[in-house]
Amino acid sequence: MPLYEHVLIARQDLSTAQAEGLIEHFTAVISDNGGKVVASEYWGVKTMAYKINKNRKGHYAFLRTDAPAAAVQEMERLARLHDDMMRVLSIKVEKHEDGPSVQMQKRDERGDRDGAPRGDRGDRGGFDRRERR
Incomplete structure (x- = not known):
C-alpha cells in the first residue's frame, strides 16, 4: 500500500483532549477503510503564518499512514466536513523516516542557531550620524 504523511490543523479554541480525540477519530477512519496508522504525533498549539x-493559532497533528488511496480520500472528505478541522495536508512519500518528525526534534539538534556571530554592521550603506553636522 502507498505511504502517506498527513498534517491536520484543528481550531485553537479546542482543548488538548478534544484535539487528541480528533486524531483518534481520523486514525479510526483510516483503519476502518483498510489502512494502518504507523505513527501519530500531537505537535500542540502553534501560531500560523496567516x-x-x-x-491565528491551531492545534497541529502529524500522521504517518500506510493506506490505500480510498482511505485517504475518505479521511480528507470527513475532515473537510468536520467543523473543528481547518486544514488537512496529505503527501504521498516513498518511505517513512525513522524517529520523531523534524517538528518534534529539539531546535539545537536541527542546527538552526549555531551561535555564529552576526557580523559587523558598520559597513552598511546607511548614513552616519557623525556626518550630519
Whole structure:
C-alpha cells in the first residue's frame, strides 16, 4: 500500500483532549477503510503564518499512514466536513523516516542557531550620524 504523511490543523479554541480525540477519530477512519496508522504525533498549539477562518493559532497533528488511496480520500472528505478541522495536508512519500518528525526534534539538534556571530554592521550603506553636522 502507498505511504502517506498527513498534517491536520484543528481550531485553537479546542482543548488538548478534544484535539487528541480528533486524531483518534481520523486514525479510526483510516483503519476502518483498510489502512494502518504507523505513527501519530500531537505537535500542540502553534501560531500560523496567516489567519484561517479568523483563527491565528491551531492545534497541529502529524500522521504517518500506510493506506490505500480510498482511505485517504475518505479521511480528507470527513475532515473537510468536520467543523473543528481547518486544514488537512496529505503527501504521498516513498518511505517513512525513522524517529520523531523534524517538528518534534529539539531546535539545537536541527542546527538552526549555531551561535555564529552576526557580523559587523558598520559597513552598511546607511548614513552616519557623525556626518550630519
